[in-house]
Amino acid sequence: MIVTPxxxxxxxxxxxxxxxxxxxxxxxxxxxxxSIELMLNAVNLTFVxxxxxxxxxxxxxxxxxxxxxxxxxxxVGLAIIVAVFRRRSTASVDELxxxxx
Amino acid sequence: xxxxxLFVIFGxxxxxxAVSMVWARNPVYSAMGLMLTMFSVxxxxxxxxxxxxxxxxxxxxxxxxxxxxxxxxxxxxxxxEENRREAIPFHRPVALVVLALFGAGVLVAGRVAWxxxxxxxxxxINGTVEVIGEQLFRKWxxxxxxxALLLIxxxxxxxxxxxxxxxxxxxx
Numbered sequence: 001m002i003v004t005p006x007x008x009x010x011x012x013x014x015x016x017x018x019x020x021x022x023x024x025x026x027x028x029x030x031x032x033x034x035s036i037e038l039m040l041n042a043v044n045l046t047f048v049x050x051x052x053x054x055x056x057x058x059x060x061x062x063x064x065x066x067x068x069x070x071x072x073x074x075x076v077g078l079a080i081i082v083a084v085f086r087r088r089s090t091a092s093v094d095e096l097x098x099x100x101x
Numbered sequence: 102x103x104x105x106x107l108f109v110i111f112g113x114x115x116x117x118x119a120v121s122m123v124w125a126r127n128p129v130y131s132a133m134g135l136m137l138t139m140f141s142v143x144x145x146x147x148x149x150x151x152x153x154x155x156x157x158x159x160x161x162x163x164x165x166x167x168x169x170x171x172x173x174x175x176x177x178x179x180x181x182e183e184n185r186r187e188a189i190p191f192h193r194p195v196a197l198v199v200l201a202l203f204g205a206g207v208l209v210a211g212r213v214a215w216x217x218x219x220x221x222x223x224x225x226i227n228g229t230v231e232v233i234g235e236q237l238f239r240k241w242x243x244x245x246x247x248x249a250l251l252l253i254x255x256x257x258x259x260x261x262x263x264x265x266x267x268x269x270x271x272x273x
Binding site for chain 2: 001003005006007008010011013016017018019021022024025026028030031033034035037038041044045048049051052055056057058061063064065067068069070071072074075076078079080081082083085
């Protein structure tokens with residue numbers, strides 16, 4: 001049996017779904033952030049699989065750019081989480097309801 | 102055949118890592134599950150002839166990003182029990198329904214062709230450093246330069262957030 005790129009895309013879809021469930025079900029800001037990283041990884045996997053199918057190197061270049069953006073996002077996001085924790089002593093997103101009307 | 106065995110083994114590992122990341126109550130276990138998934142995805146990159154991307158995945162994601170995550174987890178503390186009370190009414194049932202709808206959408210999308218467009222002829226791609234670098238510095242040189250700006254902005258923003266003094270205490 002030959003592993004086609006469709007298999008990788010199906011696996012990436014399942015990984016994306018698990019990441020989305022982490023966003024929707026968890027309230028810990030750190031775990032939600034890790035779920036975002038998981039979704040980005042799933043999309044990267046589809047880029048690479050599609051690039052192999054279409055015989056184009058551009059898919060792998062796109063993955064590199066996504067990784068750069070994800071790294072920048074992690075730096076700023078974790079800094080925000082730490083700053084919020086220093087003020088509020090919590091990492092739960094439910095407790096951050098200051099702007100609620 | 103080798104690819105099939107690798108796909109089964111590391112596909113199972115990736116799914117196990119992802120599920121344990123969402124499931125685990127301790128954030129350290131979540132980070133370990135995500136690390137397992139990222140290593141498995143790196144193996145898939147190698148299977149898809151993306152060698153340089155696989156190396157970058159291991160160094161950046163499994164190395165740098167997860168180390169940063171673990172640092173922050175240790176800084177914040179892992180012993181805090183997550184509040185399982187539902188702040189929004191029917192939060193979890195609605196979330197599960199939305200997830201089921203999303204999964205159904207993925208299944209419907211999987212019935213059509215997932216990869217469209219003309220397949221360029223020629224020998225199969227091989228994502229070595231030479232090939233990636235040649236493309237990166239010719240066709241994609243402007244986005245590549247813009248990412249340098251983005252990284253500088255991110256670093257400055259993180260330093261600014263870290264130096265931000267919490268003298269104006271809000272709330273309790």
